[in-house]
Amino acid sequence: MDEKARGPVKAIVLGAGYRGRAYAAYATAHPDRLEIVGVADPEQASTIMSPRYWGDWRECLLARPDADLVFITLPDALHHQAAITALDMGYNLLLEKPLATTEAQCREIIDMANAKGLLVITGHVLRHTRYFAHIKAIIDSGTLGEVVSIAHQESAGYFKAAHSLCRGNWANAAKSSPIILQKCSHDFDLFAWWLGRRCRRVSSFGSISLFRKENRPDGAAERCEDCPGSIEQGCIWSARRMYLGEDSKLGYMFADTSREAMERVVRETDFGRCVYACDNDVPDHQVVSMEFEGGATVSLVMAGFTEHNVRSTRISCTRGEIVGDGSTLHICRFVDNKTWDISHDATGAGLSPLAAQFPGAANSAPEPSSNESRHGGGDFNLVTEALHLMKNGSRDAIKAVTEQSLESHLIAFAAEESRLNGGKVVELK
Ligand SMILES: NC(=O)c1ccc[n+]([C@@H]2O[C@H](COP(=O)([O-])OP(=O)(O)OC[C@H]3O[C@@H](n4cnc5c(N)ncnc54)[C@H](O)[C@@H]3O)[C@@H](O)[C@H]2O)c1
Structure with a gap:
């Protein structure tokens, strides 16, 4: 193994805001695995430790820092141009979601990465948390039969509704991206992952109820x-x-x-700003109905006016049900009416004690034991996955991960098209 393969992966961070800092913290926690060698941000670059700083992402890339990975944690509207430029220079990317703000731009990024054999891993951190990975493992064990329907709510929390959907960076779709893409590409990613199937059609409604x-x-x-x-x-x-x-x-x-x-x-x-005097045009509530291949149906409620910022889920299967409140999973197996509750707080034992009931589940769930980063450990686990793929991933594995984020984005674009057209059914290509 050469020195480069053994040492930490060198990375640069474009955009040192909330997300840039969240990923860069990995280098502080694991200096043997990741080294930040450059940061670009007009205002906050120095909030991340680095030997070099730039005020703009373009200046940074033009300097061609000696690095293998670029964290793109810029505002949404800058993702496409920064991603294409960085891929063209041969960098692998951890590209925050959304990949880009239009379907054509998303496809261009994925196609370019595939053509060059480079990795684009998206900030879909939820699939890298124990809680959501355990849902996947329980479904995959087959113990509860086939998934028939999923009812899922993304509750923004009233405080975040005002911050993100009204005053902040994501309040105006033209300046950032449609809110259903921005907030819920995570959720669409989970549905496609859990079901292991493609979404066929979508319909959606939503509007601004209060911040007018x-x-x-x-x-x-x-x-x-x-x-x-x-x-x-x-x-x-x-x-x-x-x-x-x-x-x-x-x-x-x-x-x-x-x-x-x-x-x-x-x-x-x-x-x-006063919440009634902003330039917000994104809905503060939206519903999306989806039908997946094989007939499974999924409903998503994106609700701004809730006490907590949490995701809750009810998954009905032919032989059982999974109900999640964001930290505890309640599972019922119909054949013997047996139920289990799995806690995912710091003391939660995870799935291991249930290995006999859900064969393979305890092993197949990545056991990201660490809660050392935000999103229930998902931020750091995503970085670990990126570094692993860059060092050991086959070209096919890299391609599979690069392509997996596209599905969630296609569902989101279809949902927005439907909402803007009175809820018409949009077929996914
Ligand atoms: N995966 C998740 O759960 C998650 C959560 C929140 C945000 N996001 C996404 O992450 C991205 C960043 O969001 P954030 O919350 O960190 O926003 P932020 O505003 O905190 O950070 C963005 C940073 O980019 C910097 N920037 C702006 N123009 C720049 C330029 N030309 N060159 C270099 N830097 C520039 C800004 O100064 C700012 O510090 C967004 O695309 C957002 O959609 C993902």
């Missing part, structure tokens, strides 16, 4: 800082409450969470 200009209270200002106290103090959506309040659930999105920095966020950035 006509709902702005009389006398409310454009920014929360300027709003009369009589209105601002009673407002659920007050930016002061969301970002400066003791119960703020959004601080983790920012590199600098000092009081001074967060006050600047409220005072100077888009996150300080």
